[in-house]
Amino acid sequence: MTQKDKLFQDMTWGLVMAVFSLVCGLAINFLREKPLPLKYEDKSVRLDAAVARLNGENLSVSQLGKTVTSGELEALLQQKANVILLDVRPDLFYEDSHIPGALNLSREDFEEKYPSMASKLIQADRVIVYCAGDYCEEAEMVAEALRKLGHKNLSIYPGGWAEWQRRKKDFSPGRPS
Amino acid sequence: MAAPKERLFTGETFMKAHIGTWLKRGVLAVLAGVFIYAGASKIIAPLELADTIAAYQLPLNGWMVSVIALTLPFLETISGLFLFWRKSRRAALCVLGILSVLFLIALGQAALRGLVVDCGCFGSDAPSYDGMVRAILRDVLLLAAIVALYKHELNHQVRMDSESKVS
Incomplete structure (x- = not known):
């Protein structure tokens, strides 16, 4: 596996981490007393x-x-x-x-x-x-x-x-x- | 005749190896601490984080601001935690590197446009120009550490792979 392949692999895992973080964020937000609206307003x-x-x-x-x-x-x-x-x-x-x-x-x-x-x-x-x-x-x-x-x-x-x-x-x- | 390589492992090289290992561990601990703290301090107040993101006046609509405000704190915390495990370290460094570059771009464009914003690095605070300069310097240092560690990890992995092929 070349360094480029390893970088690509790391980026892919990074993307998985980002999706997992979004799921965590949405789940915790759902449980909040005052959740952040999914469409932010100024x-x-x-x-x-x-x-x-x-x-x-x-x-x-x-x-x-x-x-x-x-x-x-x-x-x-x-x-x-x-x-x-x-x-x-x-x-x-x-x-x-x-x-x-x-x-x-x-x-x-x-x-x-x-x-x-x-x-x-x-x-x-x-x-x-x-x-x-x-x-x-x-x-x-x-x-x-x-x-x-x-x-x-x-x-x-x-x-x-x-x-x-x-x-x-x-x-x-x-x-x- | 030259001595075999392993016999040349003198006190000096031993010290260098140890200093390198401890330096790496120290930098990793600092990075992990900074990002875990930064993420955790944002988790408690997503609306304040969304307000901070909106203050950067980036071309983002309401949906995108909310998605970033909900994702970023967990991404920072999880990446910070993943730095402690060798297997996940490179991916975590990759994420943190990208986040640091994006943050530098966001803060840089705000500074160039004359906006005074709160960096939002460790929760909400009063916006200040000094705070922005400090945040940029801190981010450059963190980015340098992330790049150095990533290169080190990558080289280490390549070395391990080639050693396992030889054996």
């Missing part, structure tokens, strides 16, 4: 669909505002103003660590978590949304979704968790009680 499409469903349930109340710097955020937190801080990263990251007092409303769990949070968000003077960092688009997407649901006084903290960490702020492990 995250903005998924969030729009969730907003449309929530709007259909008359949960709506109404302007995407400005951005907040780390200094402003720190001052707001120190004043203990009626501000709600929304961490829109996936809950695993939120549970690991987050800005003190922040609530978790990830894009993926938006439809599920929003109804229980709606009244708190309406009562707040200001809602500040943040995600992982500078290049993260989740905060804008969730803020836009909240705006579509009628929420006012929305702001984005563009630096997000990365900037907050850089400023060596305290972090609070676990969910707020």
Whole structure:
């Protein structure tokens, strides 16, 4: 058997491994509580669909505002103003660590978590949304979704968790009680 | 008269042989560890992986993104595990080599187009340009190790085949 034949044989076995991996992936996905749809939809499409469903349930109340710097955020937190801080990263990251007092409303769990949070968000003077960092688009997407649901006084903290960490702020492990 | 070949097995060649064997085992263990960890960390969150794949803005439709997101974590984990068995090692190295090349192409085209993406190597993380550079360097190193090991395994097999023919 030449080296070329051996390479061909290895590629064939590699293909068998790939097919086996796909079968494993499909089987495990089938057993998941929230399976990945076989036809993937972009995250903005998924969030729009969730907003449309929530709007259909008359949960709506109404302007995407400005951005907040780390200094402003720190001052707001120190004043203990009626501000709600929304961490829109996936809950695993939120549970690991987050800005003190922040609530978790990830894009993926938006439809599920929003109804229980709606009244708190309406009562707040200001809602500040943040995600992982500078290049993260989740905060804008969730803020836009909240705006579509009628929420006012929305702001984005563009630096997000990365900037907050850089400023060596305290972090609070676990969910707020 | 020259001494028979086996008598020339000096302390130096013994050391070289041992260093080579341990170096190979070390590289194999690192490769296996990296790919098993990379695969396992993606298995738990397929939707996040699909989002990461979509962020590369490759010409893939929704079906293809889902198939890749469901297959890739298991393929990495299985290939990583198969590195420990000699019989399956070459095929596993072949798969990992192809995956590394495809990943380099995907990351390279994203960098050339000015996209800042999360590499998605070990689960989801914040996208960053530094992270992309680190991922490319890491992938080049892994690819070099994979190619070197594959060539070594192939040569070893050819040598074994020729020895078995002679005997």
